[in-house]
Structure formats: C-alpha cells, structure tokens
Amino acid sequence: MNCNVSECRKTQVNICGQVMRISLRRICKLFLVIVTFILALVLISVTNTERIQTKQIVFTKFVKRSYRRQLSLQKEQQVVDHIKFQRKTNGVNSVADDENLGKDEIVNKNGKIKQNPIQNVKNVMRKTVQSDIFISVKTTKSNRNSRLDLLMETWIPLAKDETYIFTDNDSHIPENFHADHFINTFCADSHYRQGLCCKMAREYDIFMESEKRWFCHVDDDNYVNVPALVGFLQQYNHSDDWYLGRPSISHPMEQKLAFWFATGGAGFCISRGLADKMVPHAGGGRIMTTGDIIRLPDDCTVGYIINHLLKVPLTKIKEFHSHLEGLHRIPQHQLSDQI
Structure with missing residues (x-):
C-alpha cells in the first residue's frame, strides 16, 4: 500500500512537471509572438514615417519649383510689357530691329533704372x-x-x-x-x-x-x-x-x-x-x-x-x-x- 502511494506521488509530480514545462513553453511562445508583433508595429511605423517625410520633401520641392517658376514668369512678363511699350513708342517692328533692346531698362523697387538682360524674353515672346x-x-x-x-x-x-x-x-x-x-x-x-x-x-x-x-x-x-x-x-x-x-x-x-x-x-x-x-x-x-x-x-x-x-x-x-x-x-x- 505504501509503495502504491509513493508511486502515485511520483506520478503526480511527473504530471505536474510536464504541465509546468508545457505551460512554460506556451508562455515563451506567446512572449515571442508579442515581441514580434511589437517589433513589426515599430517597423511599420518607422517605414510610414519615412514615406511621409519623403512625400513631404518631394511636395516641398514641387512647391518651391512652382513658386520660382511663377516669379520668373512674372518678371519676364514685366520685361515683355516694357519692351512692347518701348517698341510702340520708338516704332520698332521687332526686337531684332533695335540693338538697344539687347539690354532693356527696368525700374526696380527703389525707383532706380537698371540694365536687365532679356535673353529669356525672346523665348517668352516667341510662338x-x-x-x-x-x-x-x-x-x-x-x-x-x-x-x-x-x-x-x-x-x-x-x-x-x-x-x-x-x-x-x-x-x-x-x-x-x-x-x-x-x-x-x-x-x-x-x-x-x-x-x-x-x-x-x-x-x-x-x-x-x-x-x-x-x-x-x-x-x-x-x-x-x-x-x-x-x-x-x-x-x-x-x-x-x-x-x-x-x-x-x-x-x-x-x-x-x-x-x-x-x-x-x-x-x-x-x-x-x-x-x-x-x-x-x-x-x-x-x-x-x-x-x-x-x-x-x-x-x-x-x-x-x-x-x-x-x-x-x-x-x-x-x-x-x-x-x-x-x-x-x-x-x-x-x-x-x-x-
């Protein structure tokens, strides 16, 4: 009888040990899954942040390029308008007919007259x-x-x-x-x-x-x-x-x-x-x-x-x-x- 009780206790201990090992394995697997999930979220977050930053950089470049182009068009249009007025006043038929139009006089913000090359103006005025x-x-x-x-x-x-x-x-x-x-x-x-x-x-x-x-x-x-x-x-x-x-x-x-x-x-x-x-x-x-x-x-x-x-x-x-x-x-x- 004592021998049977001892064997039962050993059996119980073995079963408890197996259950604990199985539970420990499951806990470790669950822990690994949670850690992997967290790392994946962090990686996705970093990737999305980089994508957003890249898009912002690209968009900023577009805006700056567009703004510079608009300013350039406005300046060129000022030159064109001034040339048209000068041609009308002097009776010039074309830009190439007047050597003085090689450098055109433009009034800046201070009211002073400065010489401004008009190389790009011919490009603006052409068809x-x-x-x-x-x-x-x-x-x-x-x-x-x-x-x-x-x-x-x-x-x-x-x-x-x-x-x-x-x-x-x-x-x-x-x-x-x-x-x-x-x-x-x-x-x-x-x-x-x-x-x-x-x-x-x-x-x-x-x-x-x-x-x-x-x-x-x-x-x-x-x-x-x-x-x-x-x-x-x-x-x-x-x-x-x-x-x-x-x-x-x-x-x-x-x-x-x-x-x-x-x-x-x-x-x-x-x-x-x-x-x-x-x-x-x-x-x-x-x-x-x-x-x-x-x-x-x-x-x-x-x-x-x-x-x-x-x-x-x-x-x-x-x-x-x-x-x-x-x-x-x-x-x-x-x-x-x-x-």
Missing part, C-alpha cells in the same frame, strides 16, 4: 512650337497589341520627342522609341479609380519636372493631329490659366457639388501657368489623394482641382473628339482641322 508640348499617352499592358502598336505606326513618330507613354507592368520599350519616354508607372492595370489616378499623378509630376509650356493628355485610343495641335496652342498664352478640352456630358459633374471636367477620352491640354497653381492639390502624387477624397477617376479629379478648387473655367474645344461621338458625321473637308 509655341512643337517642342514646347508635353504629350502624355495613358495605356496599359493589355492594350499593347490592339492600341499602342497602332499609335506607334501612325501619329507618334511625328512627335516622338514630345510624346511620353505611361503604362503598367510593361517593360518592353517600343522599337525606335526613347527609353526615358516610356514610363512604367507600376500602377494597377485595372480601369478603376485608383489605377487611373495613379497614372495621371505620374503624368503630371513628370511634366512638372520638364520645362515645357503645355501638358496635353490623351488616351491610347486617340489619334493626335500633331500639326493642328501645335497651331491650335499658338493661339493661347502658356503663362495664363488655360484648361482646354471637351466635356463628355452636357452639364457639370455633380458630386455634392458641381464642376466641369474635360474627358480624358477626347484629350485635354493644361497651360504651364495653370499647372503651377495646381501643385498644392496635384503635386507629389496628390492627384491620388484628391481622387480618393471625391472618389472619382483621373479626368474628373483634374477637373475638380481646376474648376472647383482653383475656379478656372473649362474652355470647350469642339475640335477635340472621343469615341463617344459619331465621328463619321464630321465632314471630310474638315478632318484636317480636327485635333
């Missing part, structure tokens, strides 16, 4: 040429064979230096095309708001890094009449606020508010002066943020920024066309005038 235009083509990998290849065989070779192609998940650069003009955005390849706004944000940001006068967006099912586009933009001052395009509906977009937007299906053009003012709402990827706020696609988001936030009207251009129209109704003798 827009094809190289002043940034043409962005939005496409996707699934449309490579059905659409993009057709554009490469038709109008893009006429404006190869001015055309930038924005795609997704496609690293195969078209033959005889500039490698740095073929941008893989790594955006979603869907036709939903997030992917569309992602591509538009890249288009805008890369245009802002250029020194071109006009930002013209088209889809991959558009044919662009390049000579007509150049002649058309020559009628407008790139330093002013111009939002040129064609709406797809006969009334303003209504999303708890009303605003006009130019459909991307017909293409639209934005002047440099207006693009600079869009920076707080569009620069550094902010087109995606604005699109998320109003929950509308890329062309609607651009219209919201320009027409609603900046109060710049849409100038409707009947020569812009989309697939929604009956293009067969355009008289044949007017085709060369369409953009």
Whole structure:
C-alpha cells in the first residue's frame, strides 16, 4: 500500500512537471509572438514615417519649383510689357530691329533704372512650337497589341520627342522609341479609380519636372493631329490659366457639388501657368489623394482641382473628339482641322 502511494506521488509530480514545462513553453511562445508583433508595429511605423517625410520633401520641392517658376514668369512678363511699350513708342517692328533692346531698362523697387538682360524674353515672346508640348499617352499592358502598336505606326513618330507613354507592368520599350519616354508607372492595370489616378499623378509630376509650356493628355485610343495641335496652342498664352478640352456630358459633374471636367477620352491640354497653381492639390502624387477624397477617376479629379478648387473655367474645344461621338458625321473637308 505504501509503495502504491509513493508511486502515485511520483506520478503526480511527473504530471505536474510536464504541465509546468508545457505551460512554460506556451508562455515563451506567446512572449515571442508579442515581441514580434511589437517589433513589426515599430517597423511599420518607422517605414510610414519615412514615406511621409519623403512625400513631404518631394511636395516641398514641387512647391518651391512652382513658386520660382511663377516669379520668373512674372518678371519676364514685366520685361515683355516694357519692351512692347518701348517698341510702340520708338516704332520698332521687332526686337531684332533695335540693338538697344539687347539690354532693356527696368525700374526696380527703389525707383532706380537698371540694365536687365532679356535673353529669356525672346523665348517668352516667341510662338509655341512643337517642342514646347508635353504629350502624355495613358495605356496599359493589355492594350499593347490592339492600341499602342497602332499609335506607334501612325501619329507618334511625328512627335516622338514630345510624346511620353505611361503604362503598367510593361517593360518592353517600343522599337525606335526613347527609353526615358516610356514610363512604367507600376500602377494597377485595372480601369478603376485608383489605377487611373495613379497614372495621371505620374503624368503630371513628370511634366512638372520638364520645362515645357503645355501638358496635353490623351488616351491610347486617340489619334493626335500633331500639326493642328501645335497651331491650335499658338493661339493661347502658356503663362495664363488655360484648361482646354471637351466635356463628355452636357452639364457639370455633380458630386455634392458641381464642376466641369474635360474627358480624358477626347484629350485635354493644361497651360504651364495653370499647372503651377495646381501643385498644392496635384503635386507629389496628390492627384491620388484628391481622387480618393471625391472618389472619382483621373479626368474628373483634374477637373475638380481646376474648376472647383482653383475656379478656372473649362474652355470647350469642339475640335477635340472621343469615341463617344459619331465621328463619321464630321465632314471630310474638315478632318484636317480636327485635333
């Protein structure tokens, strides 16, 4: 009997020991899980902080660059106005006709006359040429064979230096095309708001890094009449606020508010002066943020920024066309005038 009691006690001790070891293992595993979870949270927090700081730095650069450009445009416009007045007073027909216009007299804030070189003024006063235009083509990998290849065989070779192609998940650069003009955005390849706004944000940001006068967006099912586009933009001052395009509906977009937007299906053009003012709402990827706020696609988001936030009207251009129209109704003798 004593032997059985002793054995029972030993058994109980062994069982208790096993339970304690199992419990200790579980506690250690739980502790490791908690520590790993905390470290993951810290890592995510640090990563997000770095991303936010990077975005802030990029956005700050956009704002500073835009502000400097606006100041430069204002100064150049002062010189232009002064030259026009001097030419009118002296009866000068062109800048090249008067050697004294090589250095122009400008009155500074103190009222003193100083000599100011006008090398950039001739550039401001000249007409827009094809190289002043940034043409962005939005496409996707699934449309490579059905659409993009057709554009490469038709109008893009006429404006190869001015055309930038924005795609997704496609690293195969078209033959005889500039490698740095073929941008893989790594955006979603869907036709939903997030992917569309992602591509538009890249288009805008890369245009802002250029020194071109006009930002013209088209889809991959558009044919662009390049000579007509150049002649058309020559009628407008790139330093002013111009939002040129064609709406797809006969009334303003209504999303708890009303605003006009130019459909991307017909293409639209934005002047440099207006693009600079869009920076707080569009620069550094902010087109995606604005699109998320109003929950509308890329062309609607651009219209919201320009027409609603900046109060710049849409100038409707009947020569812009989309697939929604009956293009067969355009008289044949007017085709060369369409953009």
